Amino acid sequence: MSKYDTPELRVSYGIGRQMGNQLLQQPFEGLSIEAVTEGVMDAFNQVADPINPMDMQQAYEVIRERLAAAQAEKEKELAGEGQAFLEENAKRDGVVTTESGLQYEVIASGDAAGKKPAINSTVKTHYHGTLINGQVFDSSVERGQPIEFAVNGVIPGWTEALQLMVPGDKWKLYIPHNLAYGAQGAGGAIGPYQALVFEVELLDIV
Known part of the structure; x- marks a missing residue:
């Protein structure tokens, strides 16, 4: 049985x-949990602050500054990893690199005479998205539910690729960070300056 057996103890622990x-x-x-604990206790007991406000600031x-420098170094590393990956990937047979730097390879083809989406079209797709290390961050395939969206409402790499595809096409996209989420990243799954890989199947133009 937990030692936190009253509402007060449970909330305090929480x-x-x-x-x-x-x-x-x-x-x-250098983060010190002991110092954090002392700070909490001193504040709760209204003990005078032992640190000069100027020194604290x-x-x-x-x-x-240290955290910012570490983050900048991490972002530089991620950007470098993505660039190196794309440079090597471009050498593989079947990989096409567009003027923007987007890379794709054809997995399956629809009717070559089919209609291509316009930039203001809405499309239905299945997709499977990973980082360059293979870690999955999003997948309509795994959810078993295709998704509809506007061609001009997604990341630039997708917008460009979709306008080159016809329904029935299934392509693997290799997207540099500047055509993906750039310096901002996207939530916890996609960090800043990360290149992304998507398998995209264009099911229909809605």
């Missing part, structure tokens, strides 16, 4: 868990 989870979102080298600035 507050601590929330604080811990918040710290995990952006940890930094300067310390925050130092840590922010």
Whole structure:
């Protein structure tokens, strides 16, 4: 049986868990849980702050600068990995590279005389999206449910590719970061400056 056996203890523990989870979102080298605990206790017991406000502000600035530098280095690394991947991928037989840098290869073909979507078309597709290391971040195929969307309402790499396809085509897209989510990334699954890989099947123009 849990030692947190009253509503008060459970909520108290929950507050601590929330604080811990918040710290995990952006940890930094040298983070001291002991000092965090002391800070909580001192605040709760109304103990005078032992740190000069100016010193505290300067310390925050130092840590922010370190975190920013580490993030910039990580983003540079991701961009480099994506670029290296695309450069090697472009050498493979069957891979086509467009003027924008988008790469694709044909897995299956529809009717070559079929109609291609316009930029303002709505299409129905199946897709399977991964990072360059194969990690899946989104897949209508796995959900078993195709999706409809506007050609001009998705990332630039998709917008470009869809206008080259006809219903029945299934292509594998290799999308550089500047044609995907760029410096912003997309949630936790797709970081900044990451190249992406999609298998896209154009089912229909709606």
